[in-house]
Amino acid sequence: MAADTISKSTIPVIDMRDFPAESGKLIKACEDWGCFRIVNFQGILPESLMLEMKAVVKSLLELPIEIKKRNKDVIAGSGYMAPSKINPLYEALGLYDMASPQAVNAFCSYLDATPHQRDTIVKYAKAVNELMMDIVNKLQEGLGINNVSFEDWVCQFRINKYSFTPETVSSPGVQLHTDSSFLTVLQDDETIGGLEVMKRCGEFEAVDPCPGTLLVNLGDIATVWSNGRFLNVKHRVMCKEAGTRLSIASFLLGPKEATVEAPPELVDSEHPRLFVPFTYEYFRNLRVSNKFHTGEALDSLRVPS
Ligand SMILES: O=C(O)CCC(=O)C(=O)O
Ligand SMILES: [Fe+2]
Numbered sequence: 001m002a003a004d005t006i007s008k009s010t011i012p013v014i015d016m017r018d019f020p021a022e023s024g025k026l027i028k029a030c031e032d033w034g035c036f037r038i039v040n041f042q043g044i045l046p047e048s049l050m051l052e053m054k055a056v057v058k059s060l061l062e063l064p065i066e067i068k069k070r071n072k073d074v075i076a077g078s079g080y081m082a083p084s085k086i087n088p089l090y091e092a093l094g095l096y097d098m099a100s101p102q103a104v105n106a107f108c109s110y111l112d113a114t115p116h117q118r119d120t121i122v123k124y125a126k127a128v129n130e131l132m133m134d135i136v137n138k139l140q141e142g143l144g145i146n147n148v149s150f151e152d153w154v155c156q157f158r159i160n161k162y163s164f165t166p167e168t169v170s171s172p173g174v175q176l177h178t179d180s181s182f183l184t185v186l187q188d189d190e191t192i193g194g195l196e197v198m199k200r201c202g203e204f205e206a207v208d209p210c211p212g213t214l215l216v217n218l219g220d221i222a223t224v225w226s227n228g229r230f231l232n233v234k235h236r237v238m239c240k241e242a243g244t245r246l247s248i249a250s251f252l253l254g255p256k257e258a259t260v261e262a263p264p265e266l267v268d269s270e271h272p273r274l275f276v277p278f279t280y281e282y283f284r285n286l287r288v289s290n291k292f293h294t295g296e297a298l299d300s301l302r303v304p305s
Helices: 023-032 047-061 101-110 115-143 220-225 280-289 296-301
Strands: 013-015 035-039 090-096 153-164 172-177 183-187 195-198 204-206 214-218 235-238 243-255
Touching (some): 013 023, 023 035, 023 115, 047 090, 047 115, 047 243, 101 115, 115 153, 153 172, 220 296, 280 296
Parallel strands (some): 013 035
Antiparallel strands (some): 153 243, 172 235, 183 243
């Protein structure tokens, strides 16, 4: 797909087959927007697998609530989220550590998944992880950084369902937030829109559906790792039309045990280290226990100036 056939929206579009030519545009997208759409990644994640995964997600989210409730948290907020007072139109299932066969097995067993559904989840997780590694390597090349390995970083899935009706038009689907992750690969709905990203100036930009492409959002950990260069994009979902919106978010969270810190290439006397090193687990607990949704957790982790 050619980059210039994509939507009216001005969100940057990155052609994954056109590197290093797209490198400057990729880094600028991370700095100015904290998000971008990617095209031409089908060699890693074929469209047929994206559609198959969407069908699996749809049937899992249609299970009776008693079954969905068996998908318990492994870390704060990683399991089933029922519709709530704050987000009554929204529910989600989650799989923490999608690269772990035991974690995938537990998730599938609790939800009585069929062998075909399990197989699709495993294939999708592997492809999305490979795509994430491709993206982070392109980011590193763009910044002139070598040798940082992201292989042991934990990945989490969240599959989201929004039940929109004519009566709920203009209501929020999911409240304004940043992702806690380094980056999020989002397979959004093919037809039902509603996602909005906040630009640096504070205005919202609608992210229109664009089947066969993926949206990449940068989260709080990207801001820390890039020593403040990358924007942790704030975003929300609004009900714009009646219909069911289904999205699949795959989060590259942080290292399993090591601390998150900017690589030395991004730190010098003109760019002093902005954040103290911390583990992802510490950060996640800080965010969840204080109900920090839009990056406020980063404030208390700044190096005193
Ligand atoms: O459903 C969407 O499009 C957005 C989901 C999202 O922002 C998230 O899961 O963090
Ligand atoms: Fe998000």
